[in-house]
Amino acid sequence: xxxxxxxxxPVTPSxxxxxxxxxxxxxxxxxxxxxxxxxxLLRFGWAHAAARDAIHAQPDLDALEATLAAQGWPLVxxxxxxxxxxxxxxxxxxxxxxxxxxxxxxxxxRGDHGGxxxxxxxxxxxxxxxxxxxxxxxxxxxxxxLLPPGLQVAPLLLATQARVALAxxxxxxxxxxxxxxxxxxxxxxxxxDSLGLYLTFGPRVGHxxxxxxxxxNVRPEGLPPPAAAARLAWLIRAxxxxxxxxxxLKDESEQAVLGDGADSRHDKNPGDIA
Numbered sequence: 001x002x003x004x005x006x007x008x009x010p011v012t013p014s015x016x017x018x019x020x021x022x023x024x025x026x027x028x029x030x031x032x033x034x035x036x037x038x039x040x041l042l043r044f045g046w047a048h049a050a051a052r053d054a055i056h057a058q059p060d061l062d063a064l065e066a067t068l069a070a071q072g073w074p075l076v077x078x079x080x081x082x083x084x085x086x087x088x089x090x091x092x093x094x095x096x097x098x099x100x101x102x103x104x105x106x107x108x109x110r111g112d113h114g115g116x117x118x119x120x121x122x123x124x125x126x127x128x129x130x131x132x133x134x135x136x137x138x139x140x141x142x143x144x145x146l147l148p149p150g151l152q153v154a155p156l157l158l159a160t161q162a163r164v165a166l167a168x169x170x171x172x173x174x175x176x177x178x179x180x181x182x183x184x185x186x187x188x189x190x191x192x193d194s195l196g197l198y199l200t201f202g203p204r205v206g207h208x209x210x211x212x213x214x215x216x217n218v219r220p221e222g223l224p225p226p227a228a229a230a231r232l233a234w235l236i237r238a239x240x241x242x243x244x245x246x247x248x249l250k251d252e253s254e255q256a257v258l259g260d261g262a263d264s265r266h267d268k269n270p271g272d273i274a
Contacts, residue, residue: 011037024190024221044189051187056085058160059129065158067137068123071144074155076109078102078170082161095163097205098170106173109155118240119147120154120176120203124162128184130193135218136182139195139225139232146233148240164198164212171203178239179203180232185216194219197228199235201245211246213239 014028029040036044065075079102080095082088088095098106110116123136140156147153154174159166164181171179178201185196195218200211213235218228234253239245 026189047189047192050192051189054128054130054184054187054192055089057129058085059125059133061158061160064123064133064137068140068156068158071137071141073140073144075158076105076155077158077160078106079159080161080163080166085161088161092163095161096165096169098166098173103169103173106170110174116152116175116177117154118152118176119178119180119236120157120167120171120174122157122159122162122167122170122179122181122183124159124166124181124183126162126164126183126196127186128193128195131184131195131219132182134193135195135220135225139182139197139218139229142226142229143233146229148237164196164209165205165207167198167200168203168205168207171200172205176203177201178236178245180236191217191219191222194222195225195228197232199232199239199245201239201243201249209246213245213249213251 011030011032013030016028017030020028026040026044030037032038035041061077065077068075079099080088081097081099082091082094121140123132123140125132154176157170159170159181162181162183164183167179167181170176178199180197180199183196183198185194188194194216197215197218199213199215200207215223215228215231215235217223218225223231231251231253235245235249235251238252239249242249
């Protein structure tokens with residue numbers, strides 16, 4: 001059909017436009033001729049630039065350490081074998097292992113604290129320094145009162161140029177029963193600051209992702225930090241109580257909140273730490 005309008009609209013709207021209010025995903029963008037509208041193309045370019053910036057950004061370690069120290073967390077800084085950001089991005093394997101001098105430092109720290117510990121918490125830059133700067137402090141503040149009483153927790157490890165598996169090396173050096181790493185996830189075009197949490201029972205070098213539990217998309221627009229802290233606290237109790245993690249440990253935290261007795265099916269009291 002021929003369009004007789006002498007002043008046609010520059011952008012043809014999509015019939016799905018109302019759905020955009022329900023998701024940050026790029027849907028119902030409309031079109032200008034056979035191309036994207038200019039404003040949508042500019043938004044895409046901005047999101048792509050924000051994702052690239054997040055990957056290459058370095059965390060402000062001094063400010064982060066000051067914030068966490070004010071919460072009462074003792075901290076130790078460590079780094080992976082990836083000496084700089086370029087090496088970290090090109091050599092994921094180096095981001096999974098501690099610098100030898102830092103491995104020795106943790107071994108000495110283990111001796112200072114009487115050997116083994118129940119839990120080591122690692123805060124790592126990963127692929128988004130923005131994620132740990134924005135969301136790790138409120139998550140850790142919410143987590144602390146939810147930890148089981150009497151839990152032996154190692155000093156908080158602040159790790160740079162780190163991949164998820166670096167927590168295996170750290171946990172092994174500290175002889176921790178359980179490791180949890182809070183790490184910046186790979187940025188997406190709608191979320192450059194998403195935080196991921198990975199929990200591993202019996203951390204050892206060489207573990208696979210099947211031996212971990214993951215809580216992802218921690219940010220106000222996804223899973224808010226207080227809610228993530230509650231879920232993580234449940235997983236910590238369950239992992240230590242049952243002696244397992246990964247595919248063998250189903251996340252039943254929501255059922256536990258509803259009070260359906262999910263914990264009692266597996267153990268008498270998963271919060272009792274020997």
